[in-house]
Amino acid sequence: MIQSTSIFSEWINQQIDSDSSFAFSETVRSPSLSKLAKGVFPTRKDEEWKYTPLNDLLTLRPVNYDLGEMDEESIQYLKQAMPESHTIVFVNGEYSDAFSDSPSAIEDQGLSITPLPELEGAALELAEETILNSTLTDDNIFQHIALGLTQNGLFIEVDKNIECQTPIHVLYVSTAHGMTGFTSPVNVIRVAGNSHLKVVEQYASIGEAAVITIPASYVHVEDGANLDYYKISLENAGTNHVCNTIVKVARTGSFKSHQYLLGSNLTRSNLEISFSGPSAEAVLRGVYLGDENQHLDVRTYLDHAHPHCSSDQHFRGILNGHSRGVFNGLVLVREHAQKTDAQQANKNLLLSRDARVDTKPQLEIFADDVKCAHGATVGELDSDALFYLQSRGIDKKEATLMLTRAFAAEVTQEIDIDSLQAYVQEKISASLDEIVIPSV
Amino acid sequence: MLSIKNLQVSVEEKPILKGLNLEVKPGEIHAIMGPNGSGKSTLAHVLSGREGYQVDSGSASYKGLNLLEMAPEIRAREGMFLAFQYPIEIPGVNNTSFLKKALNEIRKHRGEEELDAIDFLSLIKKQMKLVEMKEELLKRPVNQGFSGGEKKRNEILQMAVLNPTLAILDETDSGLDIDALRIVAGGVNKLRSSDNSFVVITHYQRLLDYIVPDFVHVLSNGQIIKSGTKELALELEERGYDWLLEEAESKV
Incomplete structure (x- = not known):
């Protein structure tokens, strides 16, 4: 140790x-x-x-x-x-x-x-x-x-x-x-x-x-x-x-x-x-993007100790190469935190066979009148969506890029400073341009 | 335009199309009808280049090109269009920028100049009137949160903008009420020309009240068992498919 x-x-x-x-x-x-x-x-x-x-x-x-x-x-x-x-x-x-x-x-x-x-x-x-x-x-x-x-x-x-x-x-x-x-x-x-x-x-x-x-x-x-x-x-x-x-x-x-x-x-x-x-709120958003041997580990901890508070988390991971992502989110709802509304979502997109993600959303609830939900997904690009784009004349590489950018954009579109939103989306696009190769 | 000869296709080792022949000439509208499971959608998918279909024998050529060897996007750039039976929702991809991208890929392929945002917008606004689509749908992600009818109109809008030489409509009428059906069919009719061809795949005759075909083919068990003119569709409407299937079986 x-x-x-x-x-x-x-x-x-x-x-x-x-x-x-x-x-x-x-x-x-x-x-x-x-x-x-x-x-x-x-x-x-x-x-x-x-x-x-x-x-x-x-x-x-x-x-x-x-x-x-x-x-x-x-x-x-x-x-x-x-x-x-x-x-x-x-x-x-x-x-x-x-x-x-x-x-x-x-x-x-x-x-x-x-x-x-x-x-x-x-x-x-x-x-x-x-x-x-x-x-x-x-x-x-x-x-x-x-x-x-x-x-x-x-x-x-x-x-x-x-x-x-x-x-x-x-x-x-x-x-x-x-x-x-x-x-x-x-x-x-x-x-x-x-x-x-x-x-x-x-x-x-x-x-x-x-x-x-x-x-x-x-x-x-x-x-x-x-x-x-x-x-x-x-x-x-x-x-x-x-x-x-x-x-x-x-x-x-x-x-x-x-x-x-x-x-x-x-x-x-x-x-x-x-x-x-009471009645406080937390909204957490995030995207982690990895390639080659990068390691990205996101942890969140939400302590609901008072009633009528809400928390809403949405994190997305895009992993290529041998990169690895970790999401670990714990929501604790204490006994007196009635009417808590806690939502937690983590979605991951694996762009290569060697990429990996470990996701662990957790809820610990000690109050009895609460609305809590959590979910995690790990997947590849939707092949139906890829085909749909291709059937309209867009090649596979570009279609892959569009879908991957879109995956991230569902989080980044919530950035409410326009210049920052454009900057982050452009940085994500630039990284994806480099890492996405046509998997033909 | 499109020439399919003895096409045999299987899915996961199971034969679906068992020797299909079809000739489509410029300006013609062909309707392909048939009961569920006859291979209608398989035909649409194979022609558009979807993965998961094994071509066992036969050929399909489009404008003299070997269709079966072309990537889906090349088929599209060469002027083919598939209107999906179930249009796909694509969250995060804006409907307008998607369509602009698609059109410009096709224009590039044809050696034409790409359209800028302003020219594209004026084109799309014109074509939207054709399918009576609400303008707000352009700002949304592709098909996301669209009603069934809106999705089908969006398909026809895409078709109108991309202006294909061969359009395949895969059960475009399914799930449409009569008003939506009329609008969708109206869109198709306005795009008809002596250069463009359509293959209209449908289970029911009622779409053919609005899109009047030159030829009607009945597909059953992976083969076209009868071809005729629009009167054949009316006969099917009246008598169903069973008599034809029996007739086909007794021939074997």
């Missing part, structure tokens, strides 16, 4: 001992550091990690020196997903003054965006309190890496009764030119009562080298507030991306999450949501 001797965990221990400037105070860091000191990484004997090996990640040794500059052109290219937004850019984990929109340019009153190192006083306390009030069910080491080692990230805070018009686009870029990079950004988002906010987190890499990205996000949606939270992960094929997102939604609050996991060697996304009051 204990892999304390892995190259990566040795490196982590060295970081703990180094005198870098970390983002959080000892209150937040101490518990995480003591976990890290033990160096326990999960293995496939752990139920939670049964399908997801960490071998590739644990043999990496990141470097601490300059990983390369970011050029203007690449940034502009990445910004195109969200031309109308407040853009905040991090390059190799560092906040970039040059590429980010200045926080003072933000016109929405009551919205503040602060890089973690600049936090002080009450704001720092609030950010830390938000983290300390969020607990992971799966006490995995990765959130401790993020909390213990992070030097940067963002605190986004919205006051009560604010309708933020402009979405926030947070861009995490790694420049991976021949050396292994490491970033572990922490994002803390608080949306106060009756306010509305949209945040897009985008992860990208320039270059081909392996990168380790271990983000953690802590989100509080307060009474009657709304947060639309998008995550786009499109890092290079050497990347190992393990993220945790912990969300609390208060009375009549609404949290909508979209996750598009389109890159990396290994992606593991753990999303945990708990309702802290």
Whole structure:
């Protein structure tokens, strides 16, 4: 069980001992550091990690020196997903003054965006309190890496009764030119009562080298507030991306999450949501797209502890080559959570014989007056639909592409930022163009 | 146009078509009638290139080309069209962009310029009037959530837009009420010309009240057992199929 001797965990221990400037105070860091000191990484004997090996990640040794500059052109290219937004850019984990929109340019009153190192006083306390009030069910080491080692990230805070018009686009870029990079950004988002906010987190890499990205996000949606939270992960094929997102939604609050996991060697996304009051809702959407030996693991946990809350999940996987997908979704409906409405769907499309998916939707219900449903499918393209398209003059490759794009579009069409929807659909199409070969 | 000679086809080793002959010339409408299980839909599927059908012997040529060796999309690009008995729902594929793509593939094949969005839209709007289809159906995914009648109209709309030289209508009348039937048949009649041919596969005579065929063939047990003119269809309507089947058996 204990892999304390892995190259990566040795490196982590060295970081703990180094005198870098970390983002959080000892209150937040101490518990995480003591976990890290033990160096326990999960293995496939752990139920939670049964399908997801960490071998590739644990043999990496990141470097601490300059990983390369970011050029203007690449940034502009990445910004195109969200031309109308407040853009905040991090390059190799560092906040970039040059590429980010200045926080003072933000016109929405009551919205503040602060890089973690600049936090002080009450704001720092609030950010830390938000983290300390969020607990992971799966006490995995990765959130401790993020909390213990992070030097940067963002605190986004919205006051009560604010309708933020402009979405926030947070861009995490790694420049991976021949050396292994490491970033572990922490994002803390608080949306106060009756306010509305949209945040897009985008992860990208320039270059081909392996990168380790271990983000953690802590989100509080307060009474009657709304947060639309998008995550786009499109890092290079050497990347190992393990993220945790912990969300609390208060009375009549609404949290909508979209996750598009389109890159990396290994992606593991753990999303945990708990309702802290009645009549709250969570809507989760996602697409994971894999080729060659990519591994994509999506986990969701929905804790229905209060009555009249609803959750609606819809995740789709497209897997080609030898890629592997894992979906594991647990919905817990506690005894007092009457009138819960919980829906969960996971659909997977296997484009090759060697692709594989393990899907495990789970419901644990302790209340007796609830409406819950879950379902999972794994299949190939519908041969009747393929023939129908061919019979109208469209060749098999193009028909395959159209149907596969359509499979993803049933989720992506729900992205309600037009430029982002177009961007994600185009990225999915571009990936499919590369991987779909006519199976004649 | 279409020449089928002694076509023998089996599905999972079971013979379905047992020596079928059919000649269709430009401008002709042929009706193929027959009881359930006679091989009508198999004929439609084999002609359109669907997988799962084993051609054991015989030939089918279309415009002088060996039809049986052509991929389904090539048949379509060469001007063949199958109106499906059960049109397929394709979630996530927009009806308009699907049809535009199909038309442009066919135009490319013919060496014609592709239509841009504006030209295509004006074409499709014109053809929609032909089948009295609601415009909102264009914005929906292909056939998804369409009623039975709307699906069949969508087939005829596709046919009108793609303008085939040979159209095969596979039980297009099944599941249609009389109004829908009239609209669908009206669409077909407006597309009739001296260059275009139709093979209308149907179980019932009533479609032939609206689409008047030049020839009527009766398919039974994988063979055409009788051919005639439109009067044959009326006779079938009156007397059913049994007398013909008996007549055919007594000949054997």
